[in-house]
Amino acid sequence: MKSKIIKSVLWSLFAFFAVLSLFLLFVVGDHSKTSQASKSSQTKASTSKVTKKADLPKVSSSAWELVLVNRDNVTAEMNPEISYVNGVAVDARIAENVTNFLAAAQAIDASEHLISGYRSVAYQEGLFNSYVSQEMAADPSLTQEQAETKVKTYSQPAGASEHQTGLAIDMSTVDSLNESDTTVASQVQALAPEYGFVLRFPKGKSASTGVDYEDWHYRYVGVESAKYMTKHHLTLEEYVALLKENNQ
The missing domain is CATH 3.30.1380.10 (Muramoyl-pentapeptide Carboxypeptidase; domain 2)
Known part of the structure; x- marks a missing residue:
């Protein structure tokens, strides 16, 4: 009787560890695939950036x-x-x-x-102000600020x-x-x-x-x-x- 109990316990332990091994194998394997996919994605992103950089003219943004x-x-x-x-x-x-x-x-x-x-900056200032005056004359309802906003769609203030x-x-x-x-x-x-x-x-x-x-x-x-x-x-x-x- 005692022998049967021991065998039953051993079989239970064997089954438990077998299931545990299969579980770990599945989880580790899946994690490995995910990790590999992540690394692959990072590599592609890195390659894409390198390609983009290589495609640009060899000029400086401060030229x-x-x-x-x-x-x-x-x-x-x-x-x-x-x-x-x-x-x-x-x-x-x-x-x-x-x-x-x-x-x-x-x-x-x-x-x-x-x-x-x-x-010159001075010339541009005079030109911009003249456009603002023209817009306000054409539409008296416009405020100075509104007229300047409108003019900025086709002319720029001094320095801009x-x-x-x-x-x-x-x-x-x-x-x-x-x-x-x-x-x-x-x-x-x-x-x-x-x-x-x-x-x-x-x-x-x-x-x-x-x-x-x-x-x-x-x-x-x-x-x-x-x-x-x-x-x-x-x-x-x-x-x-x-x-x-x-x-x-």
């Missing part, structure tokens, strides 16, 4: 041609060395690019011409306009914003990167730039950067942020 001037980056007078292209002042370092870009645009439509280039960099130009077939033939404008915008320029305020990007679409405002950023920005539909704000994220 002179990528200087960011907007309402979040108000800048004092920059005093660039000036050259004139068809009577319009631009940073001397991009004069040749402007000349070649203008010639290419005129090959599309002979009426393409430069409208504006470098502006990139025209003071000498790297921005306004170029169109007409002297009015967004009134050029859309087919001509799109063709000019498409060839701009070949000369180092991007359309600075594209459609659908006002949340990034703070400015509505402008068909005539081009910004020099360098050929390599211009082609990358255009290919990936990036504004200058987005491009500079991307370079910084990748420690460039």
Whole structure:
């Protein structure tokens, strides 16, 4: 009788440890798979970041041609060395690019011409204030603040306009914003990167730039950067942020 009891206890212990072993095998195995999947996911993420970094042009976010001037980056007078292209002042370092870009645009439509280039901070202040006065005159119900908010959708306060960099130009077939033939404008915008320029305020990007679409405002950023920005539909704000994220 005693022997039967001992055998029963031994069989119970054997069964218990067998079940315990199977349980541990299942749990450890599942954890191992999860761990491996996690490592695989991390590796893919790391590889993705490396690919993204490798895909970027080898330029620095602090390069002179990528200087960011907007309402979040108000800048004092920059005093660039000036050259004139068809009577319009631009940073001397991009004069040749402007000349070649203008010639290419005129090959599309002979009426393409430069409208504006470098502006001093003082000039921009006067221009901005004149626009505010015009808006208030057109709509007397507007307060000063409301008029300024409206003007900021198409012009910038002193220190916030990139025209003071000498790297921005306004170029169109007409002297009015967004009134050029859309087919001509799109063709000019498409060839701009070949000369180092991007359309600075594209459609659908006002949340990034703070400015509505402008068909005539081009910004020099360098050929390599211009082609990358255009290919990936990036504004200058987005491009500079991307370079910084990748420690460039």
